[in-house]
Amino acid sequence: MNIDIIINAIIYGILIGSVYSLVAIGLSLIWGVMDIVNFAQGDYMMLGAFITYWLLVLLNIDPLVSIIISFGIIFLLGVFTQRIIINRILDAPMFSQIITTFSILMIIRYGAEAGFGPFTRWVTTSYSGMNFSIGSVSLPLTQVITFIISILILIILHVFLTRTYYGIALRAVSQNREGAILIGINVKRMYELAFGIGVGISAIGGSLISTFIPIYPEMGGYYVLLAFIAVVLGGFGNVYGSYISGIILGIIQTLSAVFILPTLKDVVAFIVFIILILIKPSGLFGR
């Protein structure tokens, strides 16, 4: 076994993991603020990827510009979803909440499949295939850009959550719903904000991943499961933990592809997940 292969695997794991992190951050935010397990998270991500694709094909807008547009559109869609659906099931039994987010998933995923067709599509730009190398490691440009943007988003989210009124109010709502109502925070508005931002960040993840991985309407099902692993690994509702665990997950995947079998890399990830929730459901970075 060559040491270069292992270093390569770890670096690729970090790069691909940063996308899992973006989906996981969004999921974690929603989960932490309103205790809703959003199974449709991956499908908002898929919509982000398709917005990027259509903007490139129809209007020739660069993917790096369209991430802002896809965040905006999916943010509004998220607010809309929260207002007409999720706000009504906040106090419903657990099975009812899970099945409602599953029905959102079915509408978005299969609606997209019926609308766009079940084809696989590629987002190709002038810089798609570019590589640059540091030492023996060759890095694809689009993945490095993705990694940098994901860190930027984490920083922006951190500033938002700690420095702005809405961010602080959001954290207040997630810590104590009744207390937040008492000091005059509009809780339902905050939930709409949280859901919008949560799915919006995942949509950015989708837009970014479309620059180096082919996209198709059912792609969300795969990423949402990985995002679940990352959220649980990172500690329930802990945004920063989710980010780091997304990257750890990417490394676990690429390393098990090297050491075990490429086709079994996801099996390893899911076994880690089951063992983790059995042993320490509060996650690696949980309290």
Next chain:
Amino acid sequence: MNLFIEKIKNQVYKHLILILGTILLFIITILSWYADLPFLANVIFLCILYSIMGMAWNLLTGYGGQFSLGHSIFFGVGAYTTGVLLARYGITPWLGIFVGAFLAGLNGLALGVPFFRLKSHWFTLATIAASTIYMLTFTVWDYVGGSVGLNLPIVPKELAFYYMYYQGPYFYALLALVILIIEIIILNMIVKSKIGIYLTAIRDEEEAAKHIGINPFKYKMIAMFISALFTGISGGLYAVRFGILEPFAVYDIITVSVYISITGILGGIYNFYGPIVGAFIFMPITEYVRTNIVVRYPMYYGLHVMVVGIILIFISLVMPEGVLGWLEKKGILRKETIIAAPEGD
């Protein structure tokens, strides 16, 4: 005395509806066989198939309070066991289906040992993860056909009955109906026995149940075994009916696990017959959309599942207790005494 008579009446009505429904389904299937209406019989077959699984699932979820979205595991194990025994060893499905069901039950027990330590949505997430592991493993396992899938052999006409090989869905619909009736009788006995009462107690208040000497783990395991057993039988029926087993179809979270839970949630998970009502509501709609729009215009593939999503959103916003639960709330049906829905939650 009056109350007693009313209770008896209620029981008789329920059984009468059940018996009439069975006879009606039987006659429709036979008629569709003679009139050659495969669509009708296929819908009946799928409704019954999902009713079998929904009833089994409901024992674990409605009675036991463990929300499983991993029943595709037992469905898949049942289907693959029947398929492999037939395709590789030529063993008749009459035996294979029950071997498959038993193996599915064993898988249920094996998964129950670690998973029943988990509470509420953690259990659900673990079952989803487990079903994904099964799916991914079966795609790389060459013995069962890998990702290409397993094709069941074509059988000469003389041996059709022995190998359960018939054209069209008619025979399978009748067989499924018989299995559903057997299942209803068995589950009815279980639910009325102390197992059902203990399960409900565990669902409503696990700590209190423990304090009066009920072992929650033991009764959850019993529920899991029976639930997996019947889901496995369904899987075997699916295998002989469609003759091709692909891991992505058999272990699909949406069209197997979530569909099973939809039957219960649509009909009412706190009602014994809820899953049957649910299956007979949503299956005909989605199959109608599939055969009339999706098959004719393949570019709209996915529409039939989207329709189910819309029905589901409607149900969870308007009548979260399901159709039967809603009818009970409106006073049209009498509330079932033993398994009242937990207050609040």
